[in-house]
Amino acid sequence: MTIRAADEEPGSMLLQLRVSIVGSEPAIWRFLEIDPFLTLDRVHEVLQTAVGWRDSHLHSFTDTDPYVRLRPVNGHVREPRRWVPLDLLEDNDDDLPETDWTLGQVLTPESDPLFYEYDFGDGWIHRLELTGTLPRPTNAPRARLVDGARRAPLEDSGGIYGYHDLLDALADPGHEKHTDLQAWVAWTAGPWQEFDPEQLDINAVNKELALLFTAPTAPTATEHRPGSESLTQELTNRMPPGLRREFRSYLHAAGLDGPATVEADVAAAMTVPYLWLTRRIGSEGLSLTAAGWLPPAVVREAMTELNWAKDWIGKANREDQTLPVLQLRESAQRLGLIRKVKGRLVLTSAAKQLLDDPEGLWLFLARAVAHRHRHDSERDATLLLLLEVAAGKRTSWADYLDAVSFGLGALGWRTRAGAELEPNTVQALLVDSREVLLNLGIFDDRFGLEANTLKAPGQAFARAALHA
Missing domain, CATH: 3.10.290.30 (MM3350-like)
Structure with missing residues (x-):
């Protein structure tokens, strides 16, 4: 031949x-x-x-x-x-x-x-x-x-006989290593596919086989522009080839091709904290105290108007001691809604145009949470978190951390010593983006101790962010 x-x-x-x-x-x-x-x-x-x-x-x-x-x-x-x-x-x-x-x-x-x-x-x-x-x-x-x-x-399950022993242990709740092996399987299989020894999706396999032999098309002038690649496509291309297949399947299952729009009343309800703060600052701006904090009256007003006072112990009149208000202000600054100028908080030009446009603010926040980050590791962690929100399969914050940790490892993020990222490190990378999701009501457990029940508007927000 x-x-x-x-x-x-x-x-x-x-x-x-x-x-x-x-x-x-x-x-x-x-x-x-x-x-x-x-x-x-x-x-x-x-x-x-x-x-x-x-x-x-x-x-x-x-x-x-x-x-x-x-x-x-x-x-x-x-x-x-x-x-x-x-x-x-x-x-x-x-x-x-x-x-x-x-x-x-x-x-x-x-x-x-x-x-x-x-x-x-x-x-x-x-x-x-x-x-x-x-x-x-x-x-x-x-x-x-x-x-x-x-x-x-x-x-890495030890060859075919080791794999058979693993399946036997998983099937026997009384096996001495049953619990440990369940945890090992969950981490090894990863968050993008449930481990089922009998599972085989022939259609999904053939889609991946077709991609092996799909010649890349010549990019247009627009496609040559930096950042023209979709966020999810860029993440996919950075995955190792083997994991790339699993990641693509999960993206499809997450429904990212679904609607990423929101009704006006839903947008107004979700963006209440940011709408309140930008309207309270207003077009004239808001003077800070000599120490650079919001005036006590404004702090008390925020806690009352946003219904946060009932869950807070203390007088709720000093911004430096009233974390919900402080975190809201810092979040609005990071997202590009407000800025500090000569002892005053003022609105950005974008925020001024969104004071009476909750739907526009909702979309602005979706774009900002996906793109405004201090470090690439924070960006990747946020995009992986948004993907999990869009998929809607996790309930506890620990589950979100595990899924994001796995994804960051697949993208090559390690400590300076070359070790995998610890949960507390991943938690720190997600502090800012999680605060946004809490302010929008997408997450309802500020302390991460209870289940987070996601609703359709939250999933739509995550899709909008990943489409941005």
Whole structure:
């Protein structure tokens, strides 16, 4: 068979390929239709996508079952052939570059099955068996998942036997490690897909396979502009390829293509704190005390008008000791509604235009919470929090922190020492954005001790922010 590059026009036929993880019981398998002219490095991408791995470990192909010892023929033992990525070639002079060989060259009707190993530590062995060929229909994809069963095992679960032991422990509440393993599974699987050993979404897999072979379109002059990429697309592109697939599925499930509008009365109710403060400052501005605080009368007025006094212990007349008012003022400044000039609070030009426009203020706040941050880590944390709000699946603040922590880790955020971010660090990154959500009534538990019941307007606000 003639060698052809994977980015050339596809061939006129497709291989029918059964892929199964050796030793899995019940079997984890996939049935694929795949272009024989794909080089093995592209086949690796197809297998990662079709099986559901995260492409975070080394891999290789071989034409010999790693678990079977070859027998001599006429006194000679055939040397297995092994194809590896280019960066592994230097480790063994006998290895072959996977970029130079096509699937059709190494897997033929006359050959034995091909084997694909992923993660040399856990040793996930995949048996690739050619079951037939068929003419390639017009416009057929280079690779398509036809059928299959069960999700991929969890990464780093100790190989197929370790994975089986894990499933047994999860199914037995009396197992001594049941609770610990549940927590490990929740963190390893992550917040964007629930762990279900039986789950396989063939349509979602085929959407991802199609993306593997979608040629990028030439950007227009507008698309060359910095920041022209959508916020969610920019986050997606920064994810590792394996996690990118899970993240895209979660974005779709979060309903980000849903409406991001709000009724006037709902916007007015949600923006009450910011409307009150900007109207109280007014077009003439508001003088601060000599120490730079809001006048005591204004602090008391805010606590009364915004119905915050009932939950506050103290006189509520000094801004430096009345956190809800202080945090509201600081939030309005960060969001670009007000600023301090020569001992006075004054409205920005944008705020002056929004004094009688609750819907416009609602949209302004959505855009500001997504874009106005002191550090890129705060920005990423906020966008991940907004995604969770849009999805509406979390209830406790601890759950939000766990989901955002996972996302920040996927985006590469670490401490200076290279460690994963601790919950208190993530909490600090979200202080400002969470304050906005509290002021808007999207979160109703200021102290993070009770459930936060999200309502549709809150989800719509998060969608509007992510669309901004």
